[in-house]
Each structure stands twice: as structure tokens, then as C-alpha cells.
Amino acid sequence: MNAQHSLVFVAVDFIAAMLIRSTGRTLQMARNRSLKSLDLRKSVNNSVNVSAGDTASLIYLWNPWTIITCVGSCTSPIENLMVVIMLHGACSRLAPLAAFGYVMATHLSLYPAILILPVALLLGYGPDTPPTKVFLQKGLSANKIDMSDNGKGTSQKGFGQFSWKPILHFILWVFIWSCYVLLLNSIILNKVGGLQEMFEKTYGFILTVKDLSPNIGVLWYFFAEVFDFFRSFFLIVFNMNIIFMVLPLAIRLKHRPCFLAFVYTAIVAMLKSYPSAGDSALYLGLLGLFANELAEMQFTFFLFFGYIGVSLLSPVMHNLWIWRVSLSLSLSFYTHMLCTVTNMAVFTGYW
Template sequence: MSVKTSKKEVEMDKLQNSVQRIILMCSLAAALRYWLMLSKYQSVIANHVEVSTPMNSWKRVSEGLYLLSRNIDPYSGDLLHETPLSLFFYKVLLNVFQQQIHWMFITFDLATGILLFATARKYMSQLYKEENANKSTFSKDALQYLLKPTDLIKSPFHVLLAFLFNPFTLFNCVGYSTTVFHNLFLSLLLFSMVLGIPIIGSVSLALSASMSFYPSILIIPISLYHINIFKSVTKAIIDIIIFIVSVSLITIFCSHYAKDFGYLKNVYGCILTVPDLQPNIGLFWYFFTEMFDHFRDLFIYSFQINATLLYLVPLSIKFRKQPFLLTLALLFIITVFKSYPCVGDVGFVLSLLPCFVHLLNYCQQGFLVGVIFLIASSLAPILWYLWIYCNSANANFYFGVTLAFAIAQIFLLTDVLFAQVKREFILEHGKERKVNGEEGILCLE
């Protein structure tokens, strides 16, 4: 009886310590965000093109809500690119928070971090149990590379730290970017996915896809997660059905709230055809600034297919047994190749990397990627200032930085995916890589 009591006490102490650490980190993150929001730097951060794009600018949302309050169609011009459902959502939130915008953004950002913490904890626990169950099939000299109990404790906290104190997500929140709300729905999607709750996951995915249609491809890894992890084809089918029904209901609500389907051109038409060529950290703006009009449609189709369908099938086939890693890969691809990306998208994906701590031993480009991230992030605002305000640089300088930033993300993604392949090989065949008595080299073909 005393042994059981002591175990319960130890578990309670661990839980209490975890809660205290979460509260401490969230409090520090909230204080830092609040201080920056009330400082003179808030307007500087909010006006930077790395943070604010035509698709996530709170200034445009505020103007759209004002026009709506005056019974003026906010979609009559080229001002607003948010859906009517998003406008209704923001209107309700402003009433709930009594126009305290800073607390609204801080609350949703912290909620996203906590959801990612819970997601990482559940995912790491599932991965640990799966590896222990299959331990007998692994090579004996590779057992040292399996997950350890300490990883289950450290990794979720590293995810929370990576999200709350990442400069990208920090600036995203301070700059009043509506990507904060998009990230919340994505985190809710991931959380419901690892818990195996199809209703919440599909509705969250539908809400994310309504803001930007790119996340709709995540229905594939969600379905694969239920099939491979929970061994339930039924849940996968329910996912797809609920997603389709949710998208239909959202479309009906939007058309009713906006009184017609004119919003489609401003929201999804803007994402698809890229009419606003304001520079950002993506790749679209530069190419279509220099593009001849008669080539524009061809490259629009090429770029959009590249951001959605091109890598979906091969990655889904290769990593069908690792659906969470597949989700990370697709989120990375969306972030790199979407038409209007921002640093908030990048910060969200980067915060998920501690979930793959077991792949770090096999990654080889971490230093290179880190240096490129640091240099590109530092040079981007400098070259923007030299180009726009000093007229001593041009678009090529700024695009060079955004291109390097995209390359760093691609290098990081390929490094993580190749690390998974190498780890699978070592767990199956062991550390020895000799072929005919000589040291072999593992390479992709």
C-alpha cells in the first residue's frame, strides 16, 4: 500500500512540476509579448513584409470590419482577403475581449503553444510504445538509438519553448498577424489527430482550409494516422466525410453572411492568381513581377501544383507509416511554396522539430541551416530598408535573401526526411554498413 502511495505521490509531484513549468513559460512569454505590443516597436514589426502580408494583415481586417459595420461590402475592392466566417469570428472575439486586441492575440498564441505541448507529449508516448513493442525486430546493436523515457519529458517542453520564444512566432503575435488564429486551428488539428478524434480534427482542418486552401492536403496524413496508428479505417472515412460536410457548411455560411459569392475572388482568387505582388518571404512575387503576361498562367499552374499536389503522392507513399512526419513535411512544403507566406508559418513548423529528437543523430545539415536562417533573417529587413527607403539596392537583393531563406527550409526538410530513412535502415540492419568488406554509403536513389 505504501509503495502504491509513493508511486502516486511521485506521479503527482511530476505533474505538479510540469504544470508549474508550463505556467512559468507561458507567463514569461505573455509578459514579453505584452511589453513589445505596448512599445514603439509594435508598429515597426506589424508593418514589415516578413510579418504582414495581404492575407494576414490585421489593419485590413479592421478596415473590413469597419466597412461591414457601415453596411458597405468589404469585398467590393481589393482591400480584404479574409473569409466572411473569419470576419464574423474576429467580430465576436473583439466583443469578448472588449477591444483588447493585444490580449486577444496573446491568449490565442499561448493556447497554440499549450496544444502543441500536449500534441508532442501524446505523439512521443505513442512512438515510444510502438518502438518498445517492435524492439524484438530491431538489430541488437541499434537498440541504443531507440527513444528513452527522458525524451518523453524533455521533447514536449522543447516544443513549447520553441514556439513561445521563437522570434518568428513572437513577431507574428506582436505584429497582430491573423496567422495566429490559423496556427491555433492547425495545432488543434494536430492535437486531435494524435488523440484519434476525427470530428475535431476534420472541423479544424476545414477551418484552416477555409482561410487558405493549402492545408486541405493534410486530410491525407490525418487519414493515414488513423489507419496506421489507430488501425481504424472507419475513422479515416469519417475524417473525409466530416471534412467535406464542414467545408460545405462553411461555404454556405460565408455566402449567406456576405450575401453572395463575391468573396471567393478576393479570398481564394487572390491566393490562386497572386494579383498582389507586394514582396514577402515567399517566391511568387519576384517571378511574377518579371513574368511576361502570356507566360503567367503556365507558371501560376506550375507554382500552385508545386505547393500542393506535386510532392503529396510520393511523400505519402514513402512515409505512410510515419504520418506525423508526413504532416511536418507537407507543412514545410506549404510554408515554402505558398503564395503569401510569413514568418509565423515558418515559426509554427520549426516548433514541431523537437518531436523528432530521435532523428538528430542522423541529421547532417543543422549547422548550415542554422547559419542560413540567422543570416537571412538578419539581412532581410536591412536589404528591404536599403531598397525601399534608401534606393541603394533593388529587388534582386531582397529576393536573394528570401531565396536563401527558402533554401534553408528545403535543406532542413530533406535532412529530416533522410534522417528518418537512415534511422530505419540502422534499426533494421544495425550500425555496420560494410558491403563486401568495405564501408558502404547510404544514399537516396
């Protein structure tokens, strides 16, 4: 029975990897079109054009976090698959598919709800994103005369116009899939409390952080130490912490909606109430979609091996904290280092 379960999760991870590969190819074609529209063909030909889709799919399949979740028969691969389906449908501008992935991902875990903004931007603008600042700087001197002659027309030729039609189509399909999922849940859970009981045991459980069992997150440790009098206040603060980052990041990265979705998934993996290794597997796989941009990132060597070092220290910290009950600051130090390395890897030198 365990072998059959493992095969199911292997199949789920394989499907997710293939969808990530297809999404990467879509993004790469859109990137090339944007570079051609800005008359930067020479820069593209002279640069190493890595197949981002192949790289991302291999990273997702073979990174240790994916293997751990698959061997452990964790349900995280199913949640990751729904997020990938949502992004693939949005990049392909398939509103029904994107809506299905969004509804199922939100149903399985509350936090993918914040991905509504990058999905809307992908459907409205499409994946035709502008090139990175590095390519713009390389082509600035060559295109200076053309830009002065043509005005703003040449610089904006690669930017698509926003369209509300696919977004309205997406909202309609979100409503249809949501009604379908809620109807099935009400039928199945009719004898055990209905939808109200389901929301209390799922979303309520996530938001109230009732289970303080040790995990790789920080909320269980914090709420185990906080006084009950301040618990409601800090629950609001921690739950709103993710929401506070949504709008500023959307304003800053509205021209790169797929990268915005990756940043959201990375933030959720660090700040959600009950994180797992599968959350890290997802955002590491999505990180591979930007292999060409990451080639120009600063301090890649130190960030890469810093992340590996922190990951290898996780079983040591788990043993010291859970089994030996020593070094009370070890878990906090490990989690702080993991968050620091991830934040640096995401934001350092990307623009």
C-alpha cells in the same frame, strides 16, 4: 483596443502551444510503444529521451516569428491554431476535432487542404510510428537471432493495421462542418455578393496572385517581371508545384504521418503565394516535435546558425530592396538561401 487585440493573439498562441505539447506527448508515447514492440528497450534506456512536446511548445512560443506576428496583430496565429487543432485531433484519433480544424484551416487559407493525406494516415494507422533508422541499426545485431526465428512477425508487431472507420467518420464530419461554415457565410455575405464573391476574393485571389506588393515570398517578384503572355502558364506551374510534391512525399513518409504534415507545412511556407512570418513560426514549432530524431541529424550546428544568419539578414535585404531600391539580386539571393537552409534542415541526415 490594440492591447486587447494583442491579448487575444497571445491567448491563441498559448492554446496552440499547449496543443502542440499534448501532441508531442502522444507521439512520444507511440514512439516508445513501437520501440518496445521491436525489442529495443535497451537502446531507449541508453539514449537521451527528450520531452519533444515541451521543446516544441517552447520553440513555438518564443521564436521571433511568433512574437512578431503576435505584436503585429496578424491573423496568422488563428490559422496556425486551426492547423494545430487538426493535427492534435488526428493524433488523438478524434475525427470531429480533426475535421473541425481541417475545415477551418482550409477556409482561412487554401493551402492546408494538402494536409488531408497525413491526417488520413494518422486516423487510419494512429500515431504509433516505427522507430528511426538509427535505432533500427543499433538493435539490428542484438535482434538478429530473434528476427530469424520469428520471421516477419517481430518486425511488424509495432505497425498498426489500417482502419477505414475513423477516416469515414472524419469525412462525415468534414461534410457537416463544411455545410455549417458555408451556411453561415451565405447568411452573412448575402448582401455583398454571396459565396461566389467570397471564393473569388479569397481562393481566387490566392491562386491568381493579383497583388504584387513586396513580401517575403518570391511569387510577387517573379510575376512582376514575367510577360503577360506567359502569366497563365506560370500560374499553373507555380500552383501545381506544391501538388507535385504531395504524392511522392506521402509514399516516402507514410510511416511517419506527423512528420509528413510538418514537411507539407514547411513546403507551403516557402512556396505559397502570400507567405508570412507566421507560416515560419508554425513549421518551426512542429519541428520541435521531432527533437529526439533531430539529435542524430548531421550538420546541425551549420544548419542552425545558417538559418539564424539568413533570418537576421531579412531586415537588411528589406531595406536594400524596398527603401534604397538597390542590389536588385539581394531579395532573390536571400530567398534562395532561406529555402536552401530550410530544405537542408528538413531532409539532411534525418533518415
